[in-house]
Amino acid sequence: MPYFEDVELGDEIGPLQTEATDYGVLEFCQVWDNRGPSRFTDQAMAEESRLPGPIVPGIMSMGIMARLLTDWAGTEALKDLDIVFRQPVPHHKPLTIAATVTDTRQEDGENLVECDILMTGAEGERYVGGKAIVVLPSKP
């Protein structure tokens, strides 16, 4: 886990390389009681929504993006994740999640690191973007 004093503006976090599988999406949808066929799990229903194929739920993309930051800073470090869904995220495509530190400051006794975070595709597609705030410990 990094210390606050070691982080500088412009530092890169990641990248995290992953992909969302049909099975992973199906299981994720079942957690939030979306058990029937949907544009997330079914080709025909995706096409009805004018999509080329099933897509990853936005809240699942968000969970994957949060993983980059909890892997980096610890399980309780992520305080704020604010994202915009720019393009539908397809199944079985390489996904790259990376973040860049845009601000470091101390506020109310906490060491805050603010960053831009982005999920992109192999062809440079900018699927999901946003901002995050992580709290880091000081050096002992």
Next chain:
Amino acid sequence: MATELDYDRSLHDKEHEAGPFEVTESQIQAFSRGIAETNPIYTDPAAAKAQGFRAIVAPPTFCTIMVRQVSLSDINLKFNGAPMGGGMHAGQRVQSRAPIMAGDALTASSHLKDVYAKTGRSGTMVFIVWETTFRNQDGTVVADVQESFVRRG
């Protein structure tokens, strides 16, 4: 100039209560598998206890699945007098306040936070933002979640 955007503004002041939502170990484990999360604090009760938690901890955006189970009101949106079509999920914000663990029972309190229009080359889009505060069984706020939806005019 008369406003072009019409909706049920009383929803700004109405809190919609939902829950309790029981947080189970299997839900957290399935959520973690879905996002390929392997940190044992999210999957293994013994590992979570070793770090001082009474049960496995939910990943920080876990409560987004609870938001999807809150039935929000129709705001009866009209633009230039015409009802607007179905919405797309445009964005989401999660502010974590305290850990959520297996065995918690969360209640949700939601209200309409904002409605605003943006006009670009492709026409006018209206954004609808809902805010939900989650509390655990002790009344502690564990997360604030904002969800925004976009509709095209």
